[in-house]
Amino acid sequence: MRADRALPREHAVADDDLSLQLQVVTEELAVADDELAAQQRQIDELLAREVDARRTASAVIRSVPVPVLVTDATGGIVEANVAASALFGVPAARLARKPVQALVPPQVRPAVRDLVTAAAGARTVGATVAVSPRNGPERTVRVLITGGVHRGEDRSVLTWVLGDVTPAQVAADPAVLQAVAALTALPVGDLSQHELLTEVAGLATRAVTGASWASVVLGDPAEPSELAADSEEAQRIDGAQFRVGQGPAVTAHRDGVPVRSADLRQDERWPALAVPAGRTRVRSALALPVRARDVSAAAAVRGVLTVYGPEPGAFAGDEHLDRALVFAEAASALLHDLDRIAELRATAENLTVAMRSRATIEQAKGLVAGWVGCSVEEAFEVLTRLSQDRNVKLRELAALAVADPSRHDLRPVLVHAHDRLLERRAQERARERVQGASSSS
Structure with missing residues (x-):
């Protein structure tokens, strides 16, 4: 390597040409910086929209089999799910923009x-009211109204969760309605996955009569990717299932169906669990598969939600x-939406890193063009070749050059890489001339 020689005369540039070249490089860098800034703004805006609490609430609202309405602070309906449409006998799209008083x-x-006024000033308001379906007699429903703010718009919204009070409609249980309403109000974008799962476990305990403890496991309970519980007791019985490799949570995940146990200490399906279960206060259990969305049935089970009770047969009915x-x-x-937010955040973070690397590379191209006396395009080829020769990532090489533009130890190395580039181009032109001569003869 000719690391100590001066820049060859044939590669030198006149002062005027160099000044013009540097001016062009500066302008190109300014344009690149503007493009990067615009892309970063787009990423930030997209991320802000995707973590919007109302979007997450909408995903929950659409999925539940109980009627749910979302209204503005005056009672004007902005969203309704399929169950609400069935209750009122009106298509969900036509319910939108109607005042809730019309129902x-x-x-x-x-x-x-x-109720609308009270809900706007309180967290949750409950009542029993009569409703008028389009086709059918009046019906009495329980209503839980939860107030909130539409993120990013500073707009108040009310979530109405309704349940029929007839005995056949167990979803009208106030505890269930309140738990579902609380799910729609969770600040998904502000919570970590573990924090959110812990909140979900706590709400599950409130939702199911007879439950005293609950847990949520993502992935195979034998090798969970994440787990959370609302109590030490749930953690202990979960841990016992993980250790022996059997139990209601393991079976629910494997078979993809709800699993009930009247008494974990005597359940013949999981004999290895009897002894460790006897060291806890847990007797009964109900495990339900948590299903992913937009996937094939074979891969639908994503985790398990399990509630536990201190009495035998607590979940028999x-x-x-x-x-x-x-x-x-x-x-x-809710968990599906959390996955979507996590993926978007990872994408945004990767794009941000890539854009920062690009900005550094653009700066390095301008520096190398000035050091070597070549075009910006050639400077990029020089950096690329040197990156390959030295087995150093291009962004790291560029960062090394940009970190100290006054350093001179890189110049001879870059000059040598440029010489090799010119030699390779000369060889390619010579081969083309030979091939041209051969084809013409």
């Missing part, structure tokens, strides 16, 4: 207006399963 009998409307299924479906939608 109740005239004599009830003053009370509904009072069908109403317990129905309540748990309502909540598990809503939780699945």
Whole structure:
């Protein structure tokens, strides 16, 4: 390597030419910086939209089998799910923009207006009201209204979760309605995955009668990718299942169906679990698969939500399963949205790193062009060749050059790389001339 020789005369540039070249490089860098800044703004705006709490709430609302409405602070409907459409006998798209007062009998409307006012100033308001379906008699429903703010727009919204009070409709249980309403209000964009799962576990305990503890596991319970519980007792029984490799959570994940146990200490399906379960206060369990979305059935089970009770047979009735299924479906939608946000954040972070590297490379191209006395395009080829020769990443080589533009030890190395580039081009031109001569003869 000719590391100590002066720049060859044939590669030298006149002062005027060099000044003009540097001016062009500076302008190109300015344009590149503007493009990078614009791209970064687009990424930030996209991320802000994607973590919008209302988008996450919409995913939950659409998935649950109980009627849910979203209104503005005055009671104007902005969103309705399929269950609400079925309750009122009106297509969901046509429910939008209607005042919620139009869905109740005239004599009830003053009370509904009072509910709207109260919900706007409180966290959650509950009541029992009559509604007027388009086709059918009046029905009485329980309503839980949760107030919130539409992120990014400073706009108040109200989430209405409704349940029929007839005995057949166990989803009308106030605990279930309140848990689903609380899911729609969770600040998904502000919580880590573990924090969100812990909140979901706590709400599951509130949603299912007979439950005292709950946990959420993502992935195979034998080798979970993430797990969270609302109590030490749930952690202990989960840990026992992980150690022995059997139990309701393991079976629910494997088979993709809800699994109930009247008494974990005596359940013949999991004999290895009997002894460790006897060291806890847990007796009964109900495990439900948490399903992913937009995937094939073979890969649909993403994790398991399990509630535990201190009494044998705590979840024997069908109403317990129905309540748990309502909540598990809503939780699945919430966790799917969390995945989407995490993926977007990772993409935005990778793009940011790539753009920073690009800016550094653009700066290095200008420096190398000035050091070697070549075009910006040739400077990039020089950096690329040197990166390959020295087995150093291009962005790292560029960062080395930009870190200290006054350093001179890189110049001879770059000059040598440029010489090799020119030699290779000369050889290619010579081969082309030979091939041209051969083809003409």
